[in-house]
Amino acid sequence: MNQADVYFARFDSKEDTKxxxxxxxxxxxxxxxxxKPRDIVALKVHVGEKGCSTRMDPKLIAEAVKIVKSCQALPFLTDTAVLYRSRRSNAVEHCLLATEHGFNVDGVGAPFIPSDGLLGxxxxxVPIDGKYYREVPIAAGALETTSIIVFSHVTGHLASGMGATLKNIGMGYSSRKGKLSxxxxxxxxxKKSKCTDCEECIEWCPEGAISNPDGIAVIDKKLCIGCGQCLAVCRFDAVAFNWGVRSLELQERMVEHACGLVKKKKNQLLxxxxxLQVTKDCDCLGDAGKPVIPDYGALASTDPVAIDQAALDIIKQETGSRLGDFAYPSIQEDHQIIYAEKLGLGTRHYNLIQV
Structure with a gap:
């Protein structure tokens, strides 16, 4: 049975030696x-929504920038536009937010350049052989680079159950069209019984799909793009999703987009x-909450399936519980990993190498 190498360095976010x-x-x-010299190397990151205090530390990314530069290659930080209303929904504000959070030349040693253009x-x-797609739209900048180092902050996720490598390349490297799909x-x-008519969901809906004609919010399903922004901003548990089958399908669609990137950049991905600071929700929320488990360190691999499986396994071994128990228990967060292995993106079997 083939195994992938996964390297593990144990440290916590408070150590001076991290x-x-x-x-x-x-x-x-x-x-x-x-x-190699003159290679254009993308460092895929998530700069964190404004107000998210648990986002990844740019100084950790700076360590990779130093190594890339030592090879006389050309590093840059990157991400793509989001669907929902945010400062990360266009390249101009995204770059400004990245600068404010330290993901810039002064903070990291490399510029931040979105990979999907001005508006995503x-x-x-990219042609693939999937259940849902025969081709998927990948951010052009991702395919124009020589190689990519993908940094993922492991968290829970309100739709996929887990946010890590597969989500970061599947959702995070698809264009807006891919995210919509x-x-x-x-x-x-x-949920009419819980709606207080506070209008937060109306204000934040990026498509104007929510109204309140009778003092209760109503969602126009034809206009709704399923971005989940209403769920994120509602403070009264008035927004419901049928997570069961829908989450499983979303995870599969997400993985098929990841397949497009892995297919085109094979042997050029790390x-x-x-x-670290693993929270219930991802860094797309202004307040992702407090960490739900202790800090353990960082993993590295050239296999996107093995590294996500190893992350889940370490959490289970260290805490005795699955990630979903700390985030969204009703979501099968490892479905994306199982499906990715089925599509040939990698293997769930790995050799953990302590650094």
Whole structure:
């Protein structure tokens, strides 16, 4: 049985040595082996929504930037536009927010350049053989780079159950069209008995799909894009999703988009999972909440399936519970990993190498 190598450096976010440990992890995975002078190297990150205090530490990313530069390659930080109303929904505000959060030349040593253009529409269609798609739209900048180092902050997620490498490349590297397609079956509903008519969901809906003609919010399913923003901002549990089958399908659609990137950039990808400040929700929320488990360190691998499986396994081994028990218990968060292995993106069997 083939196994993938997954490297694990144990440290916590309060240690003074965490940056040294990150450097040791990157050296152990032999990052320099696939870097050449003048290579254009993307470092895929998530700069965090405004107000998110548990976002990834840009100084950890800086350790990778130093190594890339030492190879005389050209590093840049990147991400793509989101669907919902946010400062990350267009390249101008996204770059400004990245600068405010330290993801810039001064803070990290490399510029932040979105991979999907000004409005998230710069894309390249990649043929795949999936259940839902025969081709998927991937951010063009991702395919134009020489190689990619994907940094993922492991968290829970209100739709996929887990946010880590597969989500970061499947959702995070698809164009807006790809994100819309992935969420096409995630249509929320309003619980009339709990709606207080506060109008928060109306204010934040990016498509104007919510109104309150009779003092109760109503969602126009034809206009709704399934982005989940209404669920994120509602403080009264008045927004409902049927997570069961819908979450499983979303995870599969997400993985099929990840397949497009892995297919085109095979042998040019390195994945880093940060098991630090793991929260119930992802960094897309202004307040993702307090960490739900202790900090454990970081993982590195060239296999996107193995590294996510290893992250879940470490959480289970250390806490005795699955990630979903701390986040969204009704969601099968490992379905995305199982499906990714089925599509040939990697293997769930791995050799854990302590750094």
């Amino acid at each position: 940056y040294e440990r990150m450097n040791q992890l990157l050296q152990a995975v032999q990052i320099k082996e696939f870097l 529409t710069h894309e390249i269609m 992935q969420h096409s079956n995630m249509k929320p509903a309003i 994945f880093i999972n940060l098991l």
